[in-house]
Amino acid sequence: MPPTEPPAGSRFPLPVSDHQPSAYDGPSRDEIMALRREYLNPGLLLYYDEYDEPICIVEGHMQYLWDEQGRQYLDAAGGIVSVSVGHCHPKVTERVRAQIGRLVHTTTLYLHPTIVLYARAIARHFPEGSGLTQTYFGNSGSEANEYATLLARLYTGHNDMICLHNGYHGGTGATMRLTGIDDWKFWADASINVHRACPGYCYRCPLGLSYPNCDLKCAHAVEDVIHAAPDRAIAGFIAEPIQGVGGVIVPPPEYFQVVYDIVHQHGGICIADEVQTGWGRTGEHFWGFENFGVVPDMVTMAKGIGNGAPLSAVTTRPEIAACLSQKLHFNTFGGNPVSVANGYATLQIIDDENIQQRARDIGGYFKDKLHALQDKHMLIGDVRGMGLLLAIELVKGRGTKEPAVEEAKRLVESAKQRGLLVGKSGAHWNTIRFAPPMCITKPDVDFLVDVVDAGLEDLSRV
Numbered sequence: 001m002p003p004t005e006p007p008a009g010s011r012f013p014l015p016v017s018d019h020q021p022s023a024y025d026g027p028s029r030d031e032i033m034a035l036r037r038e039y040l041n042p043g044l045l046l047y048y049d050e051y052d053e054p055i056c057i058v059e060g061h062m063q064y065l066w067d068e069q070g071r072q073y074l075d076a077a078g079g080i081v082s083v084s085v086g087h088c089h090p091k092v093t094e095r096v097r098a099q100i101g102r103l104v105h106t107t108t109l110y111l112h113p114t115i116v117l118y119a120r121a122i123a124r125h126f127p128e129g130s131g132l133t134q135t136y137f138g139n140s141g142s143e144a145n146e147y148a149t150l151l152a153r154l155y156t157g158h159n160d161m162i163c164l165h166n167g168y169h170g171g172t173g174a175t176m177r178l179t180g181i182d183d184w185k186f187w188a189d190a191s192i193n194v195h196r197a198c199p200g201y202c203y204r205c206p207l208g209l210s211y212p213n214c215d216l217k218c219a220h221a222v223e224d225v226i227h228a229a230p231d232r233a234i235a236g237f238i239a240e241p242i243q244g245v246g247g248v249i250v251p252p253p254e255y256f257q258v259v260y261d262i263v264h265q266h267g268g269i270c271i272a273d274e275v276q277t278g279w280g281r282t283g284e285h286f287w288g289f290e291n292f293g294v295v296p297d298m299v300t301m302a303k304g305i306g307n308g309a310p311l312s313a314v315t316t317r318p319e320i321a322a323c324l325s326q327k328l329h330f331n332t333f334g335g336n337p338v339s340v341a342n343g344y345a346t347l348q349i350i351d352d353e354n355i356q357q358r359a360r361d362i363g364g365y366f367k368d369k370l371h372a373l374q375d376k377h378m379l380i381g382d383v384r385g386m387g388l389l390l391a392i393e394l395v396k397g398r399g400t401k402e403p404a405v406e407e408a409k410r411l412v413e414s415a416k417q418r419g420l421l422v423g424k425s426g427a428h429w430n431t432i433r434f435a436p437p438m439c440i441t442k443p444d445v446d447f448l449v450d451v452v453d454a455g456l457e458d459l460s461r462v
């Protein structure tokens with residue numbers, strides 16, 4: 001098959017895909033846009049509407065997407081870190097199709113084989129001796145974090161939760177409270193007591209210190225935050241091992257050891273939100289928390305767990321899980337046969353196709369190239385991340401670190417023109433996040449870096 005025709009404005013040929021997208025015969029992009037304006041909630045975030053046209057994606061295969069005109073894109077956003085093994089991975093599709101043909105819905109009121117086999121497979125991916133064996137399935141990351149919070153409060157008998165500034169845990173009532181980025185927080189959220197602690201964001205240290213001379217003051221500060229809770233008693237501490245929406249913030253290696261110790265000393269439980277960092281994405285380890293030498297009491301998962309399908313999970317120790325038996329509890333779609341078939345197939349592919357090792361190897365190659373770009377372009381203030389969860393933070397000056405917000409917008413838009421989809425994140429929206437499906441190849445990375453390089457060059461000429 002000949003290389004795909006690059007979109008207008010592209011100077012680089014897109015990597016060749018052997019997938020032939022089907023002809024699209026639905027409504028035009030403009031018609032979809034008009035329908036969206038009329039019938040969807042206007043608060044839904046839309047990319048590419050400032051300098052350019054929104055994009056309409058109608059087909060996907062592995063690391064590539066196609067728009068309604070048949071133009072191919074490399075997906076380096078991964079549906080916001082949700083596509084782990086590749087869009088419409090043929091083996092996942094086959095298993096889901098078979099399940100849909102046989103049984104779409106029962107509930108956990110009846111027995112079903114896939115949910116238990118899958119839960120056992122998840123348990124086997126946690127460190128031995130962690131006790132993380134019992135799983136509750138839901139439909140979204142927010143839902144998983146809601147249940148984790150509920151369990152933490154039931155188990156400890158305490159009300160207050162601790163989260164981190166700059167963290168993101170969802171958009172529902174309680175999880176919006178736990179989210180530490182104000183852009184995502186409406187005033188009308190749920191009434192649980194939440195205290196915000198200091199993240200390990202070394203590039204912009206909230207305490208103005210630098211690692212390692214800082215003695216991990218950010219982590220030790222959790223103690224002061226706990227002292228603000230009634231009777232110094234907390235239910236739990238929730239954090240992403242690497243803050244994703246917050247701009248791919250990797251704390252110092254000892255950060256979570258210090259925090260987890262303090263939280264445990266005060267009777268709280270520690271929840272790792274692995275919604276973005278799980279399933280091998282950080283490369284060296286299967287779970288994000290393993291990079292920091294800690295074992296959480298509870299782990300929440302979503303996004304990559306279902307390779308893009310609505311599926312989430314909370315895994316914890318049996319004594320914590322048991323708290324849900326205090327009252328009647330039922331979740332209509334949690335553990336649905338189709339969702340768990342999807343998740344189970346995804347997990348098996350992660351193992352069979354050495355996805356974690358790919359994230360480590362391709363991610364290492366990618367990060368080196370980003371560092372080389374940093375040497376070339378002053379706009380890149382910081383390169384960070386692990387495995388295939390990487391980012392560049394754009395600043396107007398390396399001394400001032402003033403966020404280059406407009407430049408980040410333009411870079412994302414110019415990348416799209418050249419056939420590359422990337423996401424923006426960070427409290428200032430000046431961080432470009434790369435979280436492609438983990439089947440990405442070195443030629444894809446070369447293409448990606450060339451496109452970012454060209455976009456940065458364009459910016460330097462403005």
Ligand SMILES: Cc1ncc(COP(=O)(O)O)c(C=O)c1O
Pocket residue numbers: 080139140141142143145168169170171240244245273274275276302303
């Ligand atoms: C770390 C983290 N936790 C939770 C969530 C919420 O997941 P969902 O959008 O599926 O509710 C997100 C979503 O971006 C996330 O990044």
